Amino acid sequence: MKMVQEEIIRKGPWTEQEDFNLVCFVGLFGDRRWDFIAKVSGLNRTGKSCRLRWVNYLHPGLKRGKMTPQEERLVLELHSKWGNRWSRIARKLPGRTDNEIKNYWRTHMRKKAQEKKRAASPSSSSSHCSSSSNITSTEGGASFYDTGGLEIKASSGAKKTGGDHQEQEDEKKRDQKEYSLDDIWKDINLPEVNSIEPVYNGYSEEACNIISCPLMASPAPWEYCPDSLWKMDEEESKMFLPTTSDQFLSCFEYGKASLTG
DNA sequence: AAGCTCACCAACCGCACATCT
DNA sequence: CAGATGTGCGGTTGGTGAGCT
Structure with missing residues (x-):
């Protein structure tokens, strides 16, 4: 240089x-x-x-302000599918940035994880812990939000996949896998989310109406x-x-x- | 009122991929 | 084709304000 x-x-x-x-x-x-x-x-x-x-x-x-319940569900669902692929998740939430989602996940999931931990710890049912061990085992090495997308660690080298079509192929494959966060999310009582759609419904106008x-x-x-x-x-x-x-x-x-x- | 803790958010860093020369 | 440069992404950190003791 x-x-x-x-x-x-x-x-x-x-x-x-x-x-x-x-x-x-x-x-x-x-x-x-x-x-x-x-x-x-x-x-x-x-x-x-x-x-x-x-x-x-x-x-x-x-789009600024609090995450809507719809968005929250979407984030959780997508994270269970894709893990910490924040930018990809953000693409499904118009007006939200990867940073924002990342921060949201970090704070809210930590809270939920702590609550869960607290609720589970008194009885200390060891078998129960297995399903949500990822989120509570920060001392085990993984950071608390490294919960979803097991493939993330398996494919840590493939930080970025190729083009979008490649990504879609990957998504299909990934969708067939199971991730630990699913269990976590079950714990958190995720309402049914049947399909992954961008959160346009009821929010698109709001998203565009930036003056508001x-x-x-x-x-x-x-x-x-x-x-x-x-x-x-x-x-x-x-x-x-x-x-x-x-x-x-x-x-x-x-x-x-x-x-x- | 002062100190402390926690949640939130903005921003930086390092790495990897994409594109250019 | 290889190296340089630019860009995007995920992880992490630091500042700040609100709530609590």
Whole structure:
């Protein structure tokens, strides 16, 4: 590596200004070239950091707030099938990110596991423990949320499967397996979930109506353009431009200047 | 009121795969 | 085809606020 970057890479929480800049540049250049965006935007962040911020927080389609019972069931069901494939699970929950689901699982499952453990421990029925041993045996090496998807450990090398069609094949195979979390989930009294469907029913509109999201209480420019900053209609742009056009234009100019040198 | 614990969430890190040159 | 670079994913950590003692 010859290009030694002496610039200080910023870390930690993002500021509003950084968010704004990032949104601007993603609008300009799309959400693929993160390294490029990181450089051009002058954010002094890594591409990875920019991507993460966008994916987990700034993406217009994100749904915020508490998981609905429907989503909870779906997460649990999918996790029992796929294990810790958070990104894959997230794809079945529009508006939710893998990080969000991961965090949710981490906290809620720990809670449930603890409750379960507490309920089971006084009687200390050793045979009973076997089915849910995974979730309670963190001391055994596995982290508590390493509960589902036994194949995850078997195929730890295959962290990423190939294309989507390959994934679907894998899914079929995986569906025929049994996983320990099934047992755990039975313990937790999962209501019947017959089919795995994205949680569109009753939520799709909510998911799209990002303005209604609690966290979106203070309108930001990107809220008005779910797909891209460039796809806002006239009315939306009127809402957007009066307050932020200067900043946005400056971003644009900055990006252009960076491109042309 | 102060200290402590816990839950939640944002963000970073390392690894592996994909794409480019 | 191999190495470099970019991207995505899963695991982990640290900060913060709410609730409890």
